[in-house]
Amino acid sequence: MKKLFAIILLALVWFPSVFAGKDEGMWLPMLIGKLNHADMQKKGFKLTADEIYNVNQGSMKDAVVSLGGFCTGELISSEGLMLTNHHCAFSSIQFHSSVKDDYLTNGFWAYSKQEELSCPEVYASILVRMEDVTERMANAESKEKEMKAIIEEATKETHYTASVKEMFAGNQYVLFVYEKFLDVRLVGAPPSSVGKFGGDTDNWMWPRHTGDFSLFRVYAGKDGKPAAYSKDNVPYTPKYYFPVSLKGVKENDFAMVFGYPGRTDRYLVADALDYNVNAYNPALIKALGRHLEIMKKDMDASDEVRIKLADTYASMANGYKYYIGQTEGLKRMDVIPQMRKDNQAFAQWVNADAGRKEKYGNILSSLEQAYTGYKSKVPTSIYTNVGIGRTGIMRLAAGLSMVMNARKTQADAMGDRLEAMKGGLEEQFKDYVAATDQKQLAGALSLYYNELPKTSHAAAITNILKKYKGKTVEESFEKFAADLFKKSALGSKEKLAKLLENPTAKALEADPAIRFANELFTEVRAKLTPETMAFQGTLSTNYKLYQKAQMERSPEKVFYPDANSTLRMTYGTVRPYAPKDAVAYDYVTTADGILEKMDNTSEEFQVPEKLAKLLRDRDYGNYAENGKLVVCFLTDNDITGGNSGSPVINGNGEIIGCAFDGNWEAMTGDLVYDPAKKRTICVDMRYVLFIIDKYAGAQNLINEMKIVR
Helix, strand or coil: CHHHHHHHCCCCCCCCCCCCCCCCCCECHHHHHHHCHHHHHHHCCCCCHHHCCCCCCCCHHHHEEEECCCEEEEECECCCEEEECHHHHHHHHHHCCCCCCCHHHHCEECCCHHHCEECCCCCEEEEEEEEECHHHHHCCCCHHHHHHHHHHHHHCCCCCEEEEEEEHHHCEEEEEEEEEECEEEEEEECCHHHHCCCHHHHCCCCCCCCCCCEEEEEEECCCCCCCCCCCCCEECCCCCCCCEECCCCCCCCEEEEEECCCCCCCCCCHHHHHHHHHHHHHHHHHHHHHHHHHHHHHHHHCHHHHHHHHHHHHHHHHHHHHHHHHHHHHHHCCHHHHHHHHHHHHHHHHHCCHHHHHHHCCHHHHHHHHHHHHCCCHHHHHHHHHHHHHCHHHHHHHHHHHHHHHHHHCCCCCHHHHHHHHHCHHHHHHCCCHHHHHHHHHHHHHHHHHHCCHHHCCHHHHHHHHHCCCCCHHHHHHHHHHHHHHHCCCCCHHHHHHHCCCCCHHHHHHCHHHHHHHHHHHHHHHHHHHHHHHHHHHHHHHHHHHHHHHHHHCCCCCCCCCCCCCCEEEEEEECCEEEECCEEECCEEEHHHHHHHCCCCCCCCCCCHHHHHHHHCCCCCCCCECCECEEEEEECCCCCCCCCCCEEECCCCCEEEEEEEECHHHCCCCCCCCCCCCCEEEEEHHHHHHHHHHHCCCHHHHHHECEEC
C-alpha cells in the first residue's frame, strides 16, 4: 500500500463518522488503566493494565512493531522472530524474486539464520514511551519550534527517534519515542497460493481461507541497539515477546488487537461524506481502475512482467476495491442523511447558548462552504496526480522538473536530490517495465481528457491533440506516449544515468518528459494550490473547534482519538455476523473450505499439491480441533489500514491470530463504525503453525516459539 497512498495523500482530505458501538475505539495504551481496564476484565481479560503498557519493565507494547506506519508486526521469540502478514511482506518477497527464484509463487523459508534475506527497505520501530505534551504545545509561540524542542529533549544523548502527533484535530498532542531497527531480514513466507489465497475475488470478503502471514527477524548490533545491516549483527533480544496459543477460539472469547492503525476520520460533518461519495471516491476509483486494467493485461502475458509489477499491482488493487466498498457502504447505510440530523442537533445545541454561539456558531456553515467549493476541483487533482502522475516516467519527470527550475536560479540547488536520484537508479529501474508504463501514461491522459470538462483542461493536454493526430483521442495520446518514451531519457536506466552526469537546467529542459511534466504540473498547481491551501486551512481551523465542541456537548462520553499511525489497542470478542437478510456467517472457517474453493485453473484459487494432499489426508498434526483445522476467524475489533499484521490476543495475553483484513459489509469503518457488521478477519495461529511445520517443514522456527497448548 505504501507506494499507492504516498501519492493519494497528496489529494486526500478529511472524512468523518458519528456513530458509536460498544466495541468501538482505538485507545492509547498509556490510558488503558484509567479508561478501559475494568471493561476489558468484564469481557474476559485476565491481566493487568501494566502488563499491556509499562515503561519501567517489559510489557506487551515492547513486542508490537511498526513497519513504517503501513503495517504492524509482533515479536514471537526471544531471538527477534517477528510475525506479520504476507501482504505486508509482499514487497520484500517480490524484491528477492525472479523468474529463477520465484518466491512469490513458491514461497521462501530459511532453515537457518544464515539463509535469511536482508530487506533494506524494511525497518522496525518499537515504542519506548509516550507522553502527553498538550500543555507545552498550547503555550508555545511556534508549534513547529516547540515540537522540534520536545523531540530534541526526548532523544538527546540517546539512539532513539521521536515524533509529536496531533490528537483530536489539534486539541491534544502526544510525544512518541521509539527504537528504530534498520536490519530486518525475511525468514519465511508461504507461497502466494496460501498467503493470497482467494486473490482479489476474496479480498475484503468473508468467508475467508487465506494464510496471510510471513516472518521476519529483527537484528541489532552486539550491544543490543539498532544498527545498519552487518553480518556481525545478532538477533535482537526483546524486552517482551508473545507466547503463541494453540487453545483456539470460541464465540464471545475476549480478543484484543494491538497495533499501529493508519488513519480514521470519525468526527467530521455530513458535507465531508457527501464530498467523499460524490467527488473524491468516484474519481479515485476510475484513476486506479485504468492503471490496473492496463497492468493486468501485460502481467498475464509475461511471468517477468508479473513478478516486476506484482507489488505495485497488489497495493493498487487493494485500494481500488476498498474505495468501491466504502462508497457502496456509505450509500447502503444511508449515512449522510443521518449525519445531517446529528449536525442539525449540534447546531441547535450551539445556538441555545450565546457563549457557545460566539465560539462555535460558524463551524458548520464554514465547512459546508469549503466542501461545496472544492468538490469540483478534486477530480482534477486526482486525474492529474493519481492518474498521470502515478506513472513511473511522470514521477521521475516531476522530480527532475523541480531540479530544473531550481537550477535556473540557483546553480547548486537540489544537489542532494540529484545525488539521491543517481544512487537510487538501480532500485528505481529494478522492477520498471517501460512498455507498460507507456500504456499507463496514454490511458491516464485519455481518462483525464474524457472525465474532466474541456474548460478545465490544462494547455499541456490540449496541445497534445493539436500535434498528434489520431482517429480517436485515445490514439492521439498513444502516439504522444510512444514518441515521449522514444525521445526521453527517463524510460531507460542507462539514458537517465547519462543525463544525470551533467544535469544542467538546459539539458533537463530539453528532455520531452521533463518539459511536459513541468508544463502540466506547474499549470495545475497554479490553478489548484491557492484553493487547496484555503480549503485545508478552513478544515484545520474548524475541525479543531468542532471536536472541542463535541466533547463539551457530551461530557459523559469517553472519546478516543482518530487513528494516526500511533500505537493503539482495541478490544472486543470473537463474533459471527449476519451480512444481510436470511444470511448468517459463522465466526470460523476451516481447511475444508480451501478444498471447496480449490481451482487450479484460476490463479486466485490454486492450491499447491503438497498442501492439497495434507488437507485431503487430514494430516493436521497437533493443530486440529475436533478433527477440523481452523484457518481464519472473526472478531469485532475496531481496526483499519496499518493494523495489518497486528497480533490478536486472548484474555491470557497469548496470540491466537494475526489480523489481516476487514469485511466488505463494513468498508465504511474508517468513517463510520457499524457495531452490527464491523469485523476483523484474522488468520488463526494454528493454521500459521500448521503451514510452518507440516507444509514448510521449518521446525527450526517452531522450536523458537513459546507455544501454549
